[in-house]
Amino acid sequence: MAERPTTIYDVARAAGVAPSTVSRAFSRPGRVNAETAERIREVAAELGYRANPQARALSTRTTSMIAVLLADIANPVFAELVRGAEEAAAEAGYAMVLADTRESAGREREVLDKILPAVDGVVLASPRMSDTAVRQVAKVKPTVVLNREVGGLPSVVVDNPRGMRRAAEHLAGLGHGHVTYLAGPEAAWPDGVRWRALRDARHDLGLTVRRVGPVPPTVNGGIRAAAAWAAHPTSAVVAYNDMIAIGFMRGVLAMGKRVPEDVSVIGFDNTQSAEIVSPSLTTVASPQRELGARAVRHVLAFVGGARSTSTEPVVLPSKLVLRASTGPGPEHA
Amino acid sequence: MAERPTTIYDVARAAGVAPSTVSRAFSRPGRVNAETAERIREVAAELGYRANPQARALSTRTTSMIAVLLADIANPVFAELVRGAEEAAAEAGYAMVLADTRESAGREREVLDKILPAVDGVVLASPRMSDTAVRQVAKVKPTVVLNREVGGLPSVVVDNPRGMRRAAEHLAGLGHGHVTYLAGPEAAWPDGVRWRALRDARHDLGLTVRRVGPVPPTVNGGIRAAAAWAAHPTSAVVAYNDMIAIGFMRGVLAMGKRVPEDVSVIGFDNTQSAEIVSPSLTTVASPQRELGARAVRHVLAFVGGARSTSTEPVVLPSKLVLRASTGPGPEHA
DNA sequence: CAACACGCGGCAACCGATTGCCATTCGACC
DNA sequence: GGTCGAATGGCAATCGGTTGCCGCGTGTTG
Structure with a gap:
């Protein structure tokens, strides 16, 4: 531990050349005589030399x-x-x-x-x-x-608006007239976008929309959202993300209601959990x-x-x- | 973009002191006259100076x-x-x-x-x-x-051995005499440890154990493990991790078998998925x-x-x- | 009043690379 | 034989900080 790594100076000394030559042997192919470069590379390998990207960054301003x-x-x-x-x-x-x-x-x-x-x-x-x-x-x-x-x-x-639009159309097509949006963190930019897209869809599709939250974007957040939703239940909800949707399902199940018979649920993100939860979760997927x-x-x-x-x-x-x-x-x- | 950040040299010039004084004003409280330090700090703030940790690392060899x-x-x-x-x-x-x-x-x-x-x-x-x-x-x-x-x-x-031991005891207590281990990647160190712990438990607990795999530590890996297991089914399996366990359950469900009636399943890790999958997954949790x-x-x-x-x-x-x-x-x- | 300590700021070397410029060598060409 | 240019290697400055050491000015002490 804490053993000083080898530098171009160590290599230079061992190979009997100047540090600049060592540097060029690595970064300027052709600039150095082929034999010299070869010798330097050998010595470097022997000493276990590895360039220090931070030091390099000082002058080149790039770190890869x-x-x-x-x-x-x-x-x-x-x-x-x-x-x-x-x-x-x-x-x-x-x-x-x-x-x-x-x-x-x-x-x-x-x-x-x-x-x-x-x-x-x-x-x-x-x-x-x-x-x-x-x-x-x-x-x-x-x-x-x-x-x-x-x-x-x-x-x-x-394309959140389109995703939300599809979700709303799906729900409207199934005969849901009232939809609740389970809001995620206010600091999350897509939250506002999704909510607005749902509101914008309401006229075309003849929906009334409500909003509960914000809640944290977690399973527990979803459980809390379920409690809030229960004050004014609707037959469909769209959650800010899958975690909230899953928590919500868990919450309403605990109240003795069933999904999707009593309430339809849509999430966002199509995480792996959406597939393995039961009932499996309808969700807006993104690449x-x-x-x-x-x-x-x-x-x-x-x-x-x-x-x-x-x-x-x-x-x-x-x-x-x-x-x-x-x-x-x-x-x- | 690509705008050169302010350095101690910029600050030094603006404050009318030497760069070393600027450096000390930040890293050696007390070493610099309080008023001078204050002035430097003001100038620095004005110029939006932020120390470059990489440059500092060159001489101090620490980057935080x-x-x-x-x-x-x-x-x-x-x-x-x-x-x-x-x-x-x-x-x-x-x-x-x-x-x-x-x-x-x-x-x-x-x-x-x-x-x-x-x-x-x-x-x-x-x-x-x-x-x-x-x-x-x-x-x-x-x-x-x-x-x-x-x-x-x-x-x-x-403590993998103890965790596996508990799992084995649980299964033995439930009346399972044959247990299959669904192995994870061979390069994964805990895989060998868990498998050996299961084998070591077999005499005490009167179990016979088998092993299928290795499979990738994913849901798909678990599905593959289910196919392999089906060649010599046992009434209980322990998977390398939860993902494999969940995939396995999915796989055997698709074969028309039920969990836990036909086969008991235990995972490792207690991931969030273990809780939301159904049936919910018995698993070895670690902090x-x-x-x-x-x-x-x-x-x-x-x-x-x-x-x-x-x-x-x-x-x-x-x-x-x-x-x-x-x-x-x-x-x- | 001399000797000394201390506070405080600057100079310059250093960390590990890169690179512009110069010096040397050597072969080619006129 | 002289000139020129390409190939090749070294010198030294630079990137942005840190730090050992020096020196100056002031205050304290004998």
Whole structure:
């Protein structure tokens, strides 16, 4: 432990050349005589030399690392997203580091202070901090925002309005006239978008809509939402995400009601849990893996110097996955 | 984007002092005249100065960051672990960065090359690389291994043998005489430990045990395990983890068999899914949050210079959580 | 009044790489 | 034989901080 790693200086001394030559042997193929380079490489291998990316970053200002900030690692919806991001980064020869910010704007700031100088770009997935703070970050390093739009900044989002619209149409088609939205955290940008999309659909589809919450985006949050909903029950609910939807089902089951006979439930995200819970959950799916990959590629394009890249948000489609948690409503023909 | 951040040199010029004084104003309270320090701090705030931890690391060799390497982010068992690690790190004023290595020893190496110089210590959670490679890492930076024991290196593990023993006792008590173990990845250290613990229990408890697999530690892996198990069915199975157990249940359900009437199922990890699946899953729980926190504190102790810290593994208890997936077996009294 | 300690700021070296520029060597060409 | 240019290696500055050491000015003490 704490054994000093070998540097180009160690290698240079051992190989009888100048440090600059060692440096070039690795980063400037052809700039150094082939034999000399070969000898240097041998000595380096023998000594177990590994370049220190941080030291390199001092002068080159690039580290081959990008950071992805996540609001909540425990939220399973991020699992696939991270995979996509990691793969896209690896493909481009970058390492991806992740930071969990525990749904807190303060933690986001703290982590960024430490990590920002160490990376070439940042993906902010569902950031909780203010637009101003996000722009601040974007001034320092190439930044792409995920699941949120911040004016003027590149972002990758899911087509939430269309997803919600499909959910509403599905419920209306089943004969549900009243729908409750179980709201997630107010700091979560998609929450507002989804709620507005539901409200916008109400005229066309002849629905009345209500809203309970906000509750935390967890199973327990869903249980609390169930209690709130019970004060003015409706025959259908759409939850901010799958976790809330699952908690809600658990809550209403505990009240002796049944899903979907007494109440139809739709979630968002199509997490693995949506499939294994029973009744299995109808939910609005989004291509998370693709989302992560696109965000990373987008950042890397900026890192590569793209200046003119459009700042129009990249919008990825969502689709409704039908399962067993939705059924006919009171006005079913 | 790409706007050069302010440095101590900028601050020094603006405040009319030497860069070294700026540096000391921040890192050596008392070393600089209070008024001067105050003025420097004001100027710094005005210019939006933020210290570059990487540059600092060059001379101090500490970055206030630690890395946690995970075999698979998508595995929900890691969610709580990460939480515990993150909290313990934050408590000590450290930032935690995470890297997903996609169950690949190669990725572990690549990521470590990039990230190691940027952090003060490393937690290797369920590493897939060889003992030799792990020791190599430990020579460079303080390292703690999680869910695995590598001779001579500090580690934090769960008491798997006891957990498996409890599971076996539970099944034996219910009148199951034959138990199949659904094996996880061979590279996963706990897999061997759990299997051996089950075999060791067989004499005492009068069981016969079999083993199918290995299969990937996922729901799909479990479905495959179900097919393999069906060739020689037993009235009880213990899976390497919850995901496999859940996939297994899905698989046998699809064959028209019922859980627990036809086969009792026990998982490992007590992930959230174990609770919401139906039938709910009996599983061996471990204190993941504590596991993560302990590992981080352990690393930080080494970072702080502890040399004599014992390298005896820290062993955390596990316990059996009874749910609906286990029931009486054929020899039930 | 001399000797000394202490407070406080600056100088310069250093951490580990990269890179612009210069010096040397050597072969080629006129 | 002289000139020129390509190939190759070294010197030294630089990136953004940290820190050992020096020096100056002031206050304290004998």
